[in-house]
Amino acid sequence: MSEAFHRLDLARAVSDVRRFNYICKIVQILVEEKIQNLSATARKALLTILNAIVLRSAVEDVHVTTARELVQQFSEALEGHVCGSPSIISAHKIAAGNLLDMVSDRQPRTEADAEENCVTFLDLPREILSMILRKISDHRSLLEVAAAHDTLQAIVDRENSLWQSLCQFHFQPYQIEQKKTPEKTWRQTFFDLKRHFGIREVYADLIHICCHCKCLFWKQLGHPCVREETAPSVRVTPRQFVDMLIYL
Ligand SMILES: [Zn+2]
Structure with missing residues (x-):
């Protein structure tokens, strides 16, 4: 596994916006389900990738939640039965703890941090904000964006068409027909469809x-x-x- 990670250069590929989501999904599956199956060397290779994810989130102020969740899950999985000598396991726990400290101290920059006279994202006209939000391809990111500011929350809550676009992106028309009723909002329909059919996995590069x-x-x-x-x-x-x- 370490060899595959090395040859595909996964740690460095984390900084490529087209590959980031794909690598995070691999890491997520490994930390949630497979830590017990990994050798100490494979776990070390995984730590290198986690390190790259945390560094990117710290330097660029992006994907902070994703980085924190992945390191947290890795750290929790080490508490169970894992391969390797006690000293190696302890070294991995310390490394995970350091990463967790780095990503937990990280507070995303907010509108309040902006300089007084500069134009911020939220100064854009509401129509433009909606158009940008429409480009988001998954519900999780959309809900995280909404949590960032009241204005964005209002757009995500009130603009049914955002959820309609998301439904049309992830599901076929015949699937939508099965679940959409006049009483149901597009947001409710999206979550019904997701539960029933599962969403599309979309990656810019894979x-x-x-x-x-x-x-x-x-x-x-x-x-x-x-x-x-x-x-x-x-x-x-x-x-x-x-x-x-x-x-x-
Ligand atoms: Zn070939």
């Missing part, structure tokens, strides 16, 4: 596997295949990737 040489590679980077003409490849979801790592 790992593919070459059908010819079985090489794993980032889709946008491609790979130098031993076959001369370009070989077909298939997408590997984060869960499939984790399953491959665990059974290697």
